[in-house]
Amino acid sequence: MVQISGSDLAQLEPKLHKIFKSQLGFFEEEMLSNTLSMIYQGVGKEELENQLSDMLDVKKAAKLADEIWSFMEEYSLIKEESGEGTILGKRSRERTQEEDDYTESNKRKKYTEKYDRAAAYDKASLDRIQKPPEKKVKSENVEDESIPESNIKEEVIPPSPAQIQEMLKKTQQMIEERKKKLNVKVETSKSAQIAALQASIAAKLNKVVIPKVELPSKPVPLIIDDSGRTVDSTGQQILLSAHVPSLKANLRAQEKKVEYVKQERVEPKPEPEESSFQDPRIGQRGAMRYKRVMEFHEAGKFQAEAQRMRMKAQLEKLQSEISSIARKTGISSATQLAKLVPKGTMSEKEPDIEWWDQLVLGSNNYDDWKLREGAISNLIEHPIQLQPLESTKSVSVPMFLTKKEQKKMRRQNRREAWKEKQDKIRLGLVLPDEPKVKMSNLMRVLGNEQIMDPTKIEAHVRAQMAKRKAEHEQANAERKLTPGQKKEKNLRKLKEDTTAGVSVTVYRLKNLMNPSKKWKLEKNAQQLFMTGTVVLYQDINIVVVEGGPKQQKKYKQLMLNRIKWDEDLYKDKDGNEHQNECELVWEGQTKQRNFGEMKFKLCPTEGFARDHFKQAGVEHYWDQAYSTAVLASSGQL
Incomplete structure (x- = not known):
């Protein structure tokens, strides 16, 4: 809680103004007045932040509230040190030893930086200490010789005119000697100037009193006796006047500094005598408050627990289903086998009978066994059937209407819309449509109006x-x-869904050297979004295309009807000319595509051609096309 008087509030207003300006970049008189009124009423940090969040952004309000609260705590601490009381209420808890040490070290650092130990002494006192001791002037009136020399003023005797003249002569002689060394010629006009200058110097020296001061040859040391006191050369103690600060802040800091020194010089308490009844085995360490550290859960901990719970529930459900099925079918041996567990520990020797056979045989060994009655029956135990991995969504088959049905549905829909419009017109919700006037029904619709002004009516009808x-x-x-x-x-119509299966067609050509026909094969495959390959080998050229049913239909039309293959003539090994032709070798469906974009592959030998298909895993395409070609050439096909 913040509680502050009106006088203190007036002192804090300029500082709060600066805080608003530095944090927000702008200043509003209304916001400052509201903040001062909240501080005067006595609010906490959270209440102050909530009030500021109504006028500002949440982040800015939180930052501004932290800055104001820290300033108020500092101001409260200063008032508490000065003995004026605190503006903050009592703390909700006592501060720990770590917090006290931290605040104390910060204060000590702050004050030691500002006020150094040497600043406590006066500069004049240090100068007086380092000044060489002066001779005492004997006076008849002064009987006490213990008076310090600094309080006695020594009389200064001014020089006589003769001494001054002698000093001037010596100076002139030195100047003359220096000029002779430098070979400088003095003119008569300058001699008068020098004489005038000497006269002015002599007049000024008559007015000035030059005291005789004996300077020490080396710095005077600071004398300290055996007891640590500062003394002069005669052995008398010198009291150094300490610097007394005048500002209240410096006075408070000095008092605080003395308190720290006093706290450090606390005498240790005498240790209590050890009790004779104390057990030395018990540790003497007292209760300590350990630093609380934030501990995080491992990633995926709760997900793993949830998974274990789900698996446990599934196993329980599965066991209940097994037991219920076993009871219904009469297979009691299934539950007994599941519950049977071998007793005792595993021994090194082999058992006389296995535990799964013991239930069926009803004996403890294999020597004299007899099949237990009811162990085997005519019932068969089947495993639990699981649902297939298929989609559970209901398949809706679209219904296609005939042309006659489509027209009937359209008439019905139009009539319902017309009836709805007529009802709205009768209720006055919609204005009725204007009569649809044409040149053919002009006389029948308008009647007398057309006779009265036929030109105007005709223009109106034509505009409609x-x-x-x-x-x-x-x-x-x-x-x-x-x-x-x-x-x-168009592209959407050409593309087909081939996830359920890919349609494949294999064609065989006797010659494929015409560039225009090769371009047609490749271009049509690209336009229909089909994949495949073309293998060129002597008089056996294989074309494989993969795609959907509609695409295959269009490409089949291209290969067997549109392209005129018999126009091309080719020569065989013997030099005889033959007509080119295209044959459909095989068509069917595969699970996936085996080729990419349509490309041509020139194979010099039969092995190269078969290896090309073998790389795609469809070497049977080549085997079937090659075998049919051989049979056709021999006349057996």
């Missing part, structure tokens, strides 16, 4: 017709797809 036509064309334009949308729609 033009308006209806424009609205119709605008609706068509809005429904029309943009070029990008049209292209996307």
